[in-house]
Amino acid sequence: MPHGTSLIGTICVSLALAFVAGFLAVRLRLPPLIGYLLAGIAVGPFTPGFVADPHLAAELADIGVMLLMFGVGMHFSLSDLLAVRTIALSGAVTQMATATALALAVTRLWGWSLGAGVVFGLALSVASTVVLLRVLEAQDALDSADGRIAVGWLIVQDLVMVLTLVLLPALAGVLGEAAPGADPDAAGDGVLWTLGLTLAKVAAFMGLMWLVGARLLQWVLDAVVRTGSRELFTVAVVAVALGVAYGAAGLFDVSFALGAFFAGMVINESDHSHRAAAESQPIQDAFAVLFFVSVGMLMNPQILVQHPLQVLTVLAIIYLGNSLSACLIVKAFRYPRGTAFTVAAALAQIGEFSFILAELSMTLGILPAEGQDLILAGAILSITLNPLAFRTVRVLQGVRRPPAADRGQGTHKP
Helix, strand or coil: CCCCCCHHHHHHHHHHHHHHHHHHHHHCCCCHHHHHHHHHHHCCCCCCCCCCCHHHHHHHHHHHHHHHHHHHHHHCCHHHHHHCHHHHHHHHHHHHHHHHHHHHHHHHHHCCCHHHHHHHHHHHHCCCHHHHHHHHHHCCCCCCHHHHHHHHHHHHHHHHHHHHHHHHHHHHHHHCCCCCCCCHHHHHHHHHHHHHHHHHHHHHHHHHHHHHHHHHHHHHHHHHHHHCCHHHHHHHHHHHHHHHHHHHHHHHCCCHHHHHHHHHHHHHCCCCHHHHHHHHHHHHHHHHHHHHHHHHHHCCCCHHHHCHHHHHHHHHHHHHHHHHHHHHHHHHCCCCHHHHHHHHHHCCCCCHHHHHHHHHHHHCCCCCHHHHHHHHHHHHHHHHHHHHHHHHHHHHHHHCCCCHHHHCCCCCCC
């Protein structure tokens, strides 16, 4: 097979292998995301056989990031977040700080820079919203009290990561290795100026979206609905997602991810939000698969053999810094043990934001290549083990469930 492939070859082979690997993963009662990542490893440069074009895969991954973030924005509900704001906000921030501190301490022992340790810790501190939503939907627990807390917790994580993706390019000079002979004071002044300019551009973009974008997009969708064309409506929604992301990057120097996120939020507030979410979902899923395949292409499987202790350390940080700390935090807020177990299981994995942050950090020269490999290995292993975590929670809840006669007292039947 040729080393380089065309766009058609990259898409066809990636989707075909992703389908086969995803199907096998589901048959083994694993999330299909595992199969997509393994398909990426199979077509990556570190394994024999067919090798997909990395440049084309990277551009397809950018589209996948836009649509993933658009989907996150579509699921963002301010009212749901406000309902669990106390536990979600304080809990998520404390848990992320705990995991980041653990990772920073470990990476300093490994000889990494301060910036690399912070970015590495942040990547390990945020769970996959995609994985959690699909697990909760499969268990019919998305609208339960525990499910709302878990989703609210992850929404706060997502917002922190969106802010991180916005600020990271401005802080790259500080977080990266300083150049020999550089003036720290001058560098600090430059960072403050860049940071202020970045925040001003983000604020201008957000203001434009809320004041003008919301009304304009509502008007556009109303006009498309009046045509009665289903496919035109789907095209309009995808065009909004990609067009706003591309325009935000070109006009305001805002990341594709943030632009698409706000496009999703604005669509979510429109009168056609449910239809937009339903009809754009297949396209989001297809490009999300290509994103995960492209992420798998970046992983060198030899990391599992060459650095097994570091991989185990990454898993330990995920379970201790995320799951265990979240469990203790929820219990400290006097929530039931079952709620603490559910939130802990929800955070026992990392996913799409970890990949996006790792890739951006690599591009900015903050994170070493080894760090990206460890993040990918930790994601694949933790997502593979995540269903076991939820099954363990169900067993524990079943053991501690009161007798049937007691359960019927004082409860509300649907």
